[in-house]
Amino acid sequence: MKLLVTKDELINRYKQVRMNSEQICSPLQAEDYVVQPVQEVSPPKWHLGHTTWFFETFILKFHAPGYRLFDPQYNYVFNSYYESVGARVIRTNRGNLSRPTVKDIYRYRKYVDNAMVEFIGKCSLTSELIHLIILGFNHEEQHQELLYTDIKYILGHNPLFPPYSTEKLEMTSQPGRTTKMMVIPEGIYETGYEGDGFCWDNELARHKVYLNVFEISDSLVTNEEYLEFMEDGGYEQFQHWHSEGWDWVKKQHIHAPMYWHREDGQWMNYTFNGLQPVNKEEPVCHINFFEAAAFATWKGLRLPTEFEWEVASLLFEWGKRWEWTQSAYLPYPHFSKAPGALGEYNGKFMVNQHVLRGASIATPAGHSRRTYRNFFPTNQRWQFTGIRLAK
């Protein structure tokens, strides 16, 4: 893997990445940093602390001579799921912690940032260290995306519906767009990451797959199309749904994508700008795998597999929505886990989730790749997820 070469490049990118996280939080009030309305949404202050803990735990603690932990108790607070790195606050309790305060955590960031910059400047850069540091960048970028989605959840589930910003952050409509199905011939294709940049372990082991001839849309399903599904009784007809999806619809009384509210006969949508009328030209967003699959079934079509998506993705624009695929999240043929705590990241989640491909408007610039394998449980909706159809 060929990576950034100079210390200056590393330090600059370090500063940039770290600043970006704080930038995302700049419109927040202290209180917004604290709450955890549902298990999958973490408090913003936890994200800020956890990404810092990552650099401290995996780099400074082991590689920086004489480094003193900012606070030895923070490991307990900011460890996410690394069984190798000791006990931790259980996930559902993150929103119960008023301390450390937001100010404490910004002090923690500053302390670790100073130590990291000093460390990169002084250390003898091995390829293992470079890899760890760049892993830290990518890890923090993943949490930047989660910051956006979690902040949206926190504000969008508040009865006052406060806007996050006055900028038009979510505008993604394409007036005048046409949709067509592209045909991809059958054959053997290669899939998986190739190159010398950064990628996650789950993209590695590039390998051949056989694809039948298939068709795939060059654009995402819009709110307008999704409204047709809703108006045609999509949420009331079991035929379109997986059995587990249908249970979810009935039990949770689901009638629309997350963040949609019916007000005075009109569908409103909570966005970063507050409640807005649903924009019909935008790609539908915040739907889970069950909804994506039900929509496709209703259309007489299906979702693409992750391999079809990867092969065809050269031919269409992507990056506005994480796109649900028909593929379960499973190891590639020669997948192997990294040794130690870092190996816990991807492998242990490879069951009962589905792969999303692409990227979303919340994904940091430069963080996306055609081979990137994102994954979420099939009932989750708080990410910026969308639908591309195949046949």
Added chain:
Amino acid sequence: MKLLVTKDELINRYKQVRMNSEQICSPLQAEDYVVQPVQEVSPPKWHLGHTTWFFETFILKFHAPGYRLFDPQYNYVFNSYYESVGARVIRTNRGNLSRPTVKDIYRYRKYVDNAMVEFIGKCSLTSELIHLIILGFNHEEQHQELLYTDIKYILGHNPLFPPYSTEKLEMTSQPGRTTKMMVIPEGIYETGYEGDGFCWDNELARHKVYLNVFEISDSLVTNEEYLEFMEDGGYEQFQHWHSEGWDWVKKQHIHAPMYWHREDGQWMNYTFNGLQPVNKEEPVCHINFFEAAAFATWKGLRLPTEFEWEVASLLFEWGKRWEWTQSAYLPYPHFSKAPGALGEYNGKFMVNQHVLRGASIATPAGHSRRTYRNFFPTNQRWQFTGIRLAK
């Protein structure tokens, strides 16, 4: 009911009560105001908002001509359980709300305080109005006590165990005290509130009860005595427990009062000053009805009834702990609910709870009465609860 007479007295008391609530919160960080670690503990900012909403909803809205609500949506956020006053955030969700912020709520308090002071100054004081205003004082005082207990829960369940204060707020030990059982003769006694001051509806309807001869302790059970119970296997022997209490012990793996932690062979106790060694001379605290009853059974004694307590309370000191009684919380013979929303307060909770008598170190000065009937579910421990034995 004879009550405060002059407007100045009312205004002064109003200011004092309102200031006290804010005083209690003065050591808090913004983040401490927000969280709700368990359902029964409300975020401090919610208490500050809810007590304000009470004055706004029951007084200003109906009685102050031209009063404009600070924010019409606050009713949804700050209504506790008044079915008559519209929809509300469900109790378990209070800790999910980052907005209104703490600053918003202090602005809300100021806005309502100005309006209240102006209103009291200008209005024509009817006895109904006086009653409502004094009800508001007592209501806020109840929430002052909850502020103490909820803040203690929030800080005391944080893995960093931050102290609330450096003052010795909980010191209640009585070195050199002796304990003796006092004998109260059988006979007909009167019980319930009498007088022209303030009391809650559940204390009214003074009535006769017949008491058998009984004995009651002149002092509270200490941590030392409770430790004997623990060391004698109190939490491991079903014989001492109610069936429901025993289920609770086993399911929740209870071994000690709330806030006790075993560290290096020593029992530590989270107090407002942080973790401290258990003080053996203090009255045991933060035990629920099941524990109080099990301790009494182990001693071969029992808890007093609320009537025994009220009759005997002239003969002993009380006020450090809310004292569990053997009495279920039920209506007095001629109990009647007030009409309208305010009538919801006490009557609808008169089932499946137990009465506590006395007051605690967290009770505001002047808020306690011998006839006061506090009540909590039998499994709750976050109040400053203690044990007095009877026979």
Added chain:
Amino acid sequence: MKLLVTKDELINRYKQVRMNSEQICSPLQAEDYVVQPVQEVSPPKWHLGHTTWFFETFILKFHAPGYRLFDPQYNYVFNSYYESVGARVIRTNRGNLSRPTVKDIYRYRKYVDNAMVEFIGKCSLTSELIHLIILGFNHEEQHQELLYTDIKYILGHNPLFPPYSTEKLEMTSQPGRTTKMMVIPEGIYETGYEGDGFCWDNELARHKVYLNVFEISDSLVTNEEYLEFMEDGGYEQFQHWHSEGWDWVKKQHIHAPMYWHREDGQWMNYTFNGLQPVNKEEPVCHINFFEAAAFATWKGLRLPTEFEWEVASLLFEWGKRWEWTQSAYLPYPHFSKAPGALGEYNGKFMVNQHVLRGASIATPAGHSRRTYRNFFPTNQRWQFTGIRLAK
């Protein structure tokens, strides 16, 4: 306690009691003996086995020389809640046990019956033994009542609504009855069991209570009156309900007493004879404490306390319904538990339940007493419960 004196009397009563249990089950199919649709309803075969285990465990095992247990594993299967007598199948699992079969259990009964009759014939009758044997009778009679209520639940919750019998077992209407409130003067009354017959430990310690003047109805609330409550929106108006009761109504979508079904605009009622139109003249049945209290509140009246009931019960007919009282189930002033396993029966349940007084059409003849204190959780409806009003 003066009790039955001759061995013949004991043997005859033993045979009679034991036969009655089997008589109650005679209309059942083998399958009806097995199921447990909800936790509080035990499979009939469990009742038959458990009452047998009671005689075996508390009498034969300790007092009959050379007695061999029918099957040593049965203790695990048929122990109900006696912590002193070892591990047991948890209550919710009783309906998962296909073995021992019904035939096995009838063999078990015959085996224990033979041993008991032989034992009574041969033993030297101490008063302790007499007491234990009579306790066994009363214990079995309690389970006879549960057999009726549990069988009704099992058949009445089957979608085929099979009748239990063609006899008119539940006919209790009183055409032409008039209702009047009787006035009972205030004063000191005595309450609790007195005499030398059998009673449970919770009735003992006869003691004085002071009652205010009160009024009590000479008859039970009828289905007709309860229908008025329903038609007046009784189940839709929170004002009548305890807070906990209102949660129950909303969460469980309750609109009518248990066993009532709306069919083609008519209220039908599952009875031992199958589905029948609701008989307006019958006392309302299968309502829980919350419903009883809500009905009383709607009427502007209340439920009697258990002491009022006991005092007034000389003046009215009772025995058709267990009558909910306003009294929580608590120990009498000088209540004391029996030593050993038998002492577990009543004391450990004295929290968070309410007292029912009287008896029902399912109570065995001779099993009822004016001082009898039955008790159930406030949300339970599967007993034959009814309402008598007081003021």
Added chain:
Amino acid sequence: MKLLVTKDELINRYKQVRMNSEQICSPLQAEDYVVQPVQEVSPPKWHLGHTTWFFETFILKFHAPGYRLFDPQYNYVFNSYYESVGARVIRTNRGNLSRPTVKDIYRYRKYVDNAMVEFIGKCSLTSELIHLIILGFNHEEQHQELLYTDIKYILGHNPLFPPYSTEKLEMTSQPGRTTKMMVIPEGIYETGYEGDGFCWDNELARHKVYLNVFEISDSLVTNEEYLEFMEDGGYEQFQHWHSEGWDWVKKQHIHAPMYWHREDGQWMNYTFNGLQPVNKEEPVCHINFFEAAAFATWKGLRLPTEFEWEVASLLFEWGKRWEWTQSAYLPYPHFSKAPGALGEYNGKFMVNQHVLRGASIATPAGHSRRTYRNFFPTNQRWQFTGIRLAK
């Protein structure tokens, strides 16, 4: 699809299949037919009724002129999950139904059997009808396997551990066997059903897949090997487990395969012959996907994909255990659902389950195929499941 041609063949096979189901139940007591200890285990009488309902509902009701339903209410009782065919008893309630009785259900079977035999004899056999009838055979055979696994669960979770039979039904050890890894070259293979016999819809759409070179074992993992995993701390080390699997292990306190019990220092195994010492030479059984994957990880190997299994299965013996694969249960490239209720069978379950290949000792003779795709949730263990390793 070429299928059975003569009516006599159909009638004989019908009789044989139907007799086999009853044969499996012949050792049962009436009570064993009734209980449902966990949701996934249905009462045997339900299986007997449901398979009968299948013939009645999908064949007789629509195709046999003048056919009268045995009992119109049975549709509600015996519909499994067909949303198209009306309301049904929810799955968790199957064990609450004492009626219809076992005898009723045998009468129902006889009634439908007579009607089916008469109908086949008289009808004009279309290919659709032949298909439906053969579908009914295969459907009943699937339930025969479930009868075995559910009966084992019911008896094996009874504290008396009653044997099902004295025959050695589960003996599958292979003394003297050697294990070797076979190497399969990379290339394009075809997978999916081909031929004119019966298959399920999920096997259809034969298609090409590309397989990398892989190795696969010619035999199943034995109890001896699994014990090594256990003794090496397999259940105590998170490294081997999926995150979701590790949660399951900890929450459920899992230490061994289902049906294993530690007694006096020895591992015992509940089998159809009752409790027996674990036979080390037998293939391990009753482990779920998490355990299979953890074992493979511990060995430094992996599970095969379903395509690897299908390709390699010509080279080894199979049929003793359903073999967990690494493949999630997903549609084949050109999978299409049948129209109507029968199309509900397979498609709607294609999410969050894993594929099992092969067959087990409980699979009816003639019911297995190399292309058969069985599927279960990853936490289930009550099937006869085993492990084959790959690399």
